[in-house]
Amino acid sequence: MTEIVVAFVKLFAARSQRRWGRQGDRQLTVALRKSTWLADTQGGAPVPEPDRWDPLSKASVYAYSFAGPTAGNEEFASHSNAVIGPRCYRIVNHLDVVPHAWASSDMQEIRGLYGPSDGDRAMLKSLIDEVIKTIGPLNYHHDVGNNVTQLSRVLKPETLFVLQLVHQHLDGYLEQMGLGNEMNTATFFAPVVGRP
Numbered sequence: 001m002t003e004i005v006v007a008f009v010k011l012f013a014a015r016s017q018r019r020w021g022r023q024g025d026r027q028l029t030v031a032l033r034k035s036t037w038l039a040d041t042q043g044g045a046p047v048p049e050p051d052r053w054d055p056l057s058k059a060s061v062y063a064y065s066f067a068g069p070t071a072g073n074e075e076f077a078s079h080s081n082a083v084i085g086p087r088c089y090r091i092v093n094h095l096d097v098v099p100h101a102w103a104s105s106d107m108q109e110i111r112g113l114y115g116p117s118d119g120d121r122a123m124l125k126s127l128i129d130e131v132i133k134t135i136g137p138l139n140y141h142h143d144v145g146n147n148v149t150q151l152s153r154v155l156k157p158e159t160l161f162v163l164q165l166v167h168q169h170l171d172g173y174l175e176q177m178g179l180g181n182e183m184n185t186a187t188f189f190a191p192v193v194g195r196p
Helices: 002-013 025-040 074-083 104-112 118-138 161-176 185-193
Strands: 018-024 060-066 088-092 146-149
Touching: 025 060, 025 074, 104 118, 161 185
Parallel strands: 018 060, 060 088, 088 146
Antiparallel strands: none
């Protein structure tokens, strides 16, 4: 698989001096890891010959993530910051649950995002405590990069937690980008599940 990716990158490296890693949500880890790998395999020695895609280091590697969780542990975040640094951009809605995953300190904040009801609060505490107990030892961290935070409005307090979660993960971003009248969760998924 590595050979295919290197061949693909080499094919297009001559056409552009800029390499982009761009993904949203579940693909964040792929985008940031791919961008970090591209930065790691750029240049000459000590990069093994088959992995070299830009031997003269002419390209600039960028990473863009949208609504994504943490991409790895503290070691990965430090390494990514070292090789991509200021060319890494995270676009997040601070009311979206997904960017709060999987770093333990960020996950603690989920409980208070929407002012959940007592029942939701108890369920969330139990769920989050269990997830943190399971993944805490993995020491997940966000890369630092250049964070661009897009704030979103909060729905009515009576809104169920799960509906607020869905709204903030997609519609919250679309509204802040001025696209709320053009598209929403229903229109975004219409090609998959049929017209609304």
